[in-house]
Amino acid sequence: MSDVDQRLKAGVVEGLTAEKLDAMKRRIGMPFVDSLPSFNRTAAEDTIYHFAKGNGDDNPLWCDPDYGKTTRWGSVIAPPLYINTLARNEVSKLPEDMQHLRGDPLRGIHAFYAGGEWEFFEPVYPGDTASMLDYLDAVEERPSKFGGGKAFLVVHAKRYQNGRGQVVAVNRRTFYHAARDSSAKAAKEKVRERKTWSAEDIAAIDAVHAAYQRRGAEPRYWEDVTVGDELPLIVKGPMTITDMVGAFVGFSFGPFGMSPFRMDYLNRQRVPRFYVPNQWGIPEGAGSCHWDDWWAQKVGAMAAYDFGMMRDYWATEVVTAWMGDDAFLRKLASRVRGFNYMGDAQWVRGSVASKSRDGDDHTVTIDVTMTNQRDEQDYTATVTVALPSRERGPVRLPNPPRDLPRGLDDLRRRLSASSGGASGGG
Numbered sequence: 001m002s003d004v005d006q007r008l009k010a011g012v013v014e015g016l017t018a019e020k021l022d023a024m025k026r027r028i029g030m031p032f033v034d035s036l037p038s039f040n041r042t043a044a045e046d047t048i049y050h051f052a053k054g055n056g057d058d059n060p061l062w063c064d065p066d067y068g069k070t071t072r073w074g075s076v077i078a079p080p081l082y083i084n085t086l087a088r089n090e091v092s093k094l095p096e097d098m099q100h101l102r103g104d105p106l107r108g109i110h111a112f113y114a115g116g117e118w119e120f121f122e123p124v125y126p127g128d129t130a131s132m133l134d135y136l137d138a139v140e141e142r143p144s145k146f147g148g149g150k151a152f153l154v155v156h157a158k159r160y161q162n163g164r165g166q167v168v169a170v171n172r173r174t175f176y177h178a179a180r181d182s183s184a185k186a187a188k189e190k191v192r193e194r195k196t197w198s199a200e201d202i203a204a205i206d207a208v209h210a211a212y213q214r215r216g217a218e219p220r221y222w223e224d225v226t227v228g229d230e231l232p233l234i235v236k237g238p239m240t241i242t243d244m245v246g247a248f249v250g251f252s253f254g255p256f257g258m259s260p261f262r263m264d265y266l267n268r269q270r271v272p273r274f275y276v277p278n279q280w281g282i283p284e285g286a287g288s289c290h291w292d293d294w295w296a297q298k299v300g301a302m303a304a305y306d307f308g309m310m311r312d313y314w315a316t317e318v319v320t321a322w323m324g325d326d327a328f329l330r331k332l333a334s335r336v337r338g339f340n341y342m343g344d345a346q347w348v349r350g351s352v353a354s355k356s357r358d359g360d361d362h363t364v365t366i367d368v369t370m371t372n373q374r375d376e377q378d379y380t381a382t383v384t385v386a387l388p389s390r391e392r393g394p395v396r397l398p399n400p401p402r403d404l405p406r407g408l409d410d411l412r413r414r415l416s417a418s419s420g421g422a423s424g425g426g
Contacts, residue, residue, distance in 0.1 A: 023105035054250020087132035108273035113308030116173035215324035222362035237345030338378035
């Protein structure tokens with residue numbers, strides 16, 4: 001075995017054990033400590049535009065400051081999931097009663113995004129700052145053919161608030177942790193075929209792009225919506241390296257600090273088990289699986305694949321294009337069911353599943369699905385939108401519940417007691 005092969009094997013053989021599961025369960029309720037700066041320190045017209053463009057969304061409500069001034073918001077606002085790029089971690093040190101839990105038992109175990117639940121309360125404006133409280137919410141073991149027998153499902157919970165002390169959003173997201181070596185040996189994904197796209201195939205996708213519809217400044221009133229209404233179809237892909245680069249420009253290389261050149265060396269000193277030597281012996285972060293087929297195959301995938309959360313962005317795009325500028329996206333609950341590989345296309349569809357009215361609050365629920373060229377439905381989401389009413393007037397922003405998410409108040413008290421002051425602020 002060559003030196004490179006030995007170093008590679010050492011980087012991918014971390015396994016899932018009962019001891020690691022027990023260690024993770026002991027950490028439920030523990031805040032995540034992160035000294036990395038947020039990708040965007042302050043929201044700005046440019047970074048909001050870059051985020052939207054990076055996901056292929058040219059909605060002028062995000063992208064055109066002159067247009068934004070004409071809307072009810074008075075300026076451009078950010079797409080709902082932009083908050084994920086903005087918030088710095090509020091916790092710089094574990095409380096004293098948690099110091100013995102330092103370290104990540106699953107470091108070196110690959111994580112795949114499996115879906116999330118978002119609830120939104122305020123838009124993000126240019127000039128906003130934000131902070132987040134991030135903690136471990138749940139852990140369980142699941143059988144897994146992909147993972148070579150088993151996987152761990154790990155749920156993270158976050159609360160985001162802006163510099164004015166307003167809660168902007170809360171989020172619970174689930175990650176599927178599978179050992180790299182076991183997943184690669186299971187080779188479950190290698191039976192899939194990669195499509196070669198004909199000129200006719202591309203022309204059919206271009207026709208969907210040409211028919212793209214956006215509601216924009218014309219209000220979509222709650223009274224005018226009927227259960228069963230179909231949202232205009234959009235297509236994402238066939239996905240290329242260019243699409244992945246665009247996403248990185250918009251929301252960074254991901255949460256583990258991957259960076260170019262010397263900065264990546266510094267990050268490698270910080271999280272060494274995140275890095276594995278590639279076929280040329282060069283240490284690369286695990287995020288390389290999103291653009292490098294070789295690396296992706298080492299974690300059990302057929303080829304390079306998207307960040308699963310990119311599909312959450314696409315779900316919000318199909319809904320925000322339909323709902324118009326005067327509406328407000330309240331909730332998103334998604335489930336990622338499979339890989340979206342380089343070269344795949346996703347047909348994004350939505351339909352109105354239900355309507356609800358509670359005083360001045362008028363909402364609709366939309367089912368979103370994504371289906372690839374293999375006719376596999378590998379993503380589903382339920383999205384709740386508040387719409388203006390002809391009878392009762394404009395949308396009112398929701399008031400966040402006191403405790404966000406479950407257990408937040410207790411965690412805040414513990415952090416406050418540890419630091420001698422209140423946690424929070426942006």
